[in-house]
Amino acid sequence: MGKVIITGAANGIGKGITKKFLLNGHEVLMIDYDNKKLGASFNELSSISSNIKKLCGDLKSRSFRNEIIEYVKKDFAEVNILINCAGVFPSKSALEISEEEWDDVFDLNLKSVFFLSREIARIMIYSKIENASIINITSAASEVARPGVSHYCSSKAGLKMLTQVLSLEFARFNIRVNAVGPGLVETETLQKTLNNETKIKEHREKISYSPLRRTAEIEEVAAGVYFMSSTEASYITGQNLLIDGGYSAGRVFKTTNI
Template identity: 50%
Template structure:
């Protein structure tokens, strides 16, 4: 049965703030119907209420879930189908970025990162793919990875490992689900200007560290959330019809190699 919906039905996890919020709003601006998923009820409700006034209640819905609970994936997909008549796009954006040295990481630290960044992502992708396969109309899944999937960083070994897992998982799922017309790709952001980032710049030391991070980036600035969203929109568009299994890094050139300022080398 082909897709007869006029507007694409989209699920975005981690949609209450930051990159996920930017992605969700970009889809709304493109005319899609969007289901916002997040564990933070207050932030999610605030975002959803503002957007319902701006874009219309018929094009927006929200669900509060902890994606570590595997049953949440099926519940969210079922809700999207009931509300929007089907599912065309899933964006797995929910995740966590803690910092702790490898000698200090506990079993609980490790499990939290992998439960959120890998396990939750996988079961949402699985539930979405099952629905897309049943619809027989294909679909698009975009996982938000990170430059940490390619470039090692000290102090975040559990995070880097989880994002490397996301990259490989994206490739495997692309291979398995290609026969059903399901494209699976990833977008790997570098440093992004989000509410969370700006909130950390409250001291001179934090600002200094931020400027040092920017100095490693050839473009010398953080990305806007909308710039990450634009990469996602491209990967779910007809222009990306022959792209699957890729990890598109949107990082201002950071992963190409470290920039050494004021150097003649």
């Protein structure tokens, strides 16, 4: 099995993806900025496999990205899969977003992905890795606009386009670049936001927009990521696989029985 780097690996979708790869015999380097959560998840997942490592730091920092690259060159050189899962999802009206808040979203959701992917791709090229794969975690918001998250939607739409451009540039090195875009996912973070009746009502309304009328399980997203990075998807590149219960396909009218 191969070596896998997963950012945003301490909880939620990133942790679920980490677990999926460990269960299938891969060696995983977990990366996250939250040292406490990263340590707890690392200890928990170590029971699945001892082939697990961790690095803690802020991906928005150039020095930390350089630290990752130096670590990989020294101790993880034959990495064949990179999964860019780290991201932020703030909510604020476009009329209220500050320039600093806008930059913070783009620095993590888009800029850090580009520079980390480029440097890991260089290592893959130098190491002559076969069936190398980069997976970017986008969102259904890369396809469907939502009010209150203009910075998030824009960053994920940009990430989708970055995925496509890198897929064209890296194809000659046999590096596939794809994206996976979740919709609403049943995570601990989501549950923590449902702390009053208004938010619960809004959440139920969001679910009603999906043809499948439910949230995704973390394992369902992890399965999509695992497939897209595997040799079974060896002729797929430049794509954005949406795991959103049909949300991006169109709206379901509540009164329809079709």
